[in-house]
Amino acid sequence: MSPTPVRIVLIGDRTDAVVAHRAIPLALARAAHDAERAVDAQWLHTASLGPEMAARLADADGVWCVPGSPYANMDAALAAIGFARRSGVPFLGTCAGFQHALIEYARSILGLTDAEHAESNPLAPRPLITALSCSLVEVEGRVHLAHGSRLRAIYGCDVATEAYHCNYGLDPRHAERFAHATMRITARDDDGAARGVELIDHPFFIATLFQPERAALVGRSHPVIGAFVDAVVAASDRRHGARARVG
Numbered sequence: 001m002s003p004t005p006v007r008i009v010l011i012g013d014r015t016d017a018v019v020a021h022r023a024i025p026l027a028l029a030r031a032a033h034d035a036e037r038a039v040d041a042q043w044l045h046t047a048s049l050g051p052e053m054a055a056r057l058a059d060a061d062g063v064w065c066v067p068g069s070p071y072a073n074m075d076a077a078l079a080a081i082g083f084a085r086r087s088g089v090p091f092l093g094t095c096a097g098f099q100h101a102l103i104e105y106a107r108s109i110l111g112l113t114d115a116e117h118a119e120s121n122p123l124a125p126r127p128l129i130t131a132l133s134c135s136l137v138e139v140e141g142r143v144h145l146a147h148g149s150r151l152r153a154i155y156g157c158d159v160a161t162e163a164y165h166c167n168y169g170l171d172p173r174h175a176e177r178f179a180h181a182t183m184r185i186t187a188r189d190d191d192g193a194a195r196g197v198e199l200i201d202h203p204f205f206i207a208t209l210f211q212p213e214r215a216a217l218v219g220r221s222h223p224v225i226g227a228f229v230d231a232v233v234a235a236s237d238r239r240h241g242a243r244a245r246v247g
Contacts, residue, residue, distance in 0.1 A: 003038075004236065004240060005038035006037060006040065006233055006236045007040045007059060007060055007236075008042070009042050009062070009064070009080075010043045010044065010064050010066050011046065011049075011077055011080045011081075011097075012046065012065065012068050013045050013068055013071055015068070019165065019214070019217070020066065020068070020094065020095065020211050020213055021066065021067070022217075023213040024064070024213045027216035027222060027225045028041050028225070028229065031228070031230075032229060034226055035229050037233050039229065039232075044056065046072045046076040046077050047073050049073060049080065050076075053076060053079060057080060057083050057084075061090070061232045061233075061239070062089060062090040062092070062232035062235070063081075063089055063091050063092075064092045064094070064228070065093040067095035069100070069117070070119050071120075074100070074120055077100050078103060078107070081100060084205065085108075088202060089235065090204040090228060090231040092206055092207070092225075093207030095164075098207040099117060099168055099209070101183075102128060102129065102207070103117060106177070109181065109183070110177055110181065112126070112177075115128040116128060116129070117168065118131060119168055127171060128170065129168050129169065129171065131167055132169050135167050136164035136167070137164070137165055137166065137167060138165055139163075140161055140162065140163050140164070141162065141210075142160070142162075142189065143160050143161075143187045143189060143195045144188050144189070145157070145186065145187055146185075149184070149187075150227075151186045151196055151198060151224070154223045154227045162210035162212065163211055164209065164210050169194065170185075170193070170194040172193060175194055182200050182202075183197050183199050183200075184198060184199075186198050195208065195209045204227070204231035212225055
């Protein structure tokens with residue numbers, strides 16, 4: 001009997017106009033092939049997520065909050081991220097997913113209940129996510145990976161070059177708030193700006209401002225996508241194994 005396909009929920013407002021949205025199915029297909037496990041990826045438009053969202057995520061083996069902000073329903077995206085953070089379900093956030101993972105954590109854990117995204121709320125008195133000093137639209141740049149971090153272990157090196165398509169990131173004035181939090185900045189650019197974070201008390205929770213899914217557009221598997229799918233497979237096997245023992 002073939003193993004049960006793993007179910008990954010993609011939180012975001014899918015459109016073929018977004019390059020990353022075209023890349024994600026290719027990236028997951030490559031990671032699924034490498035993991036020798038079928039992946040059932042389901043897109044959930046944020047406008048479709050209401051009070052029943054918990055039920056729609058309950059059977060998810062993994063959650064990926066994808067690029068493409070502003071979301072139609074920012075609160076729904078934040079709630080999905082919060083679900084993954086609290087439940088221990090493997091989580092990946094890329095680009096807008098990175099930005100909103102920071103907001104969800106800041107609001108829920110750091111006590112910054114008014115943390116906002118300047119793109120969604122330009123009049124916010126204390127935006128956590130603000131316009132980058134230099135646009136990263138269709139730009140590649142180096143990222144430096146923190147020693148002892150999960151990202152460093154995934155890459156197996158200290159420095160990588162990654163592709164971006166974004167205009168917003170963590171406001172540097174708020175970076176120090178994450179220095180001693182359970183969400184740590186573990187990838188930075190050449191100037192020290194945050195480019196990736198991870199939760200140190202979670203089985204797998206990584207978010208990057210860069211878009212690792214784009215590697216699939218040039219026929220490459222990406223280690224971050226592969227590690228995410230491996231974590232999803234492991235989580236699924238543990239859950240189904242537990243159900244079998246109960247049964």
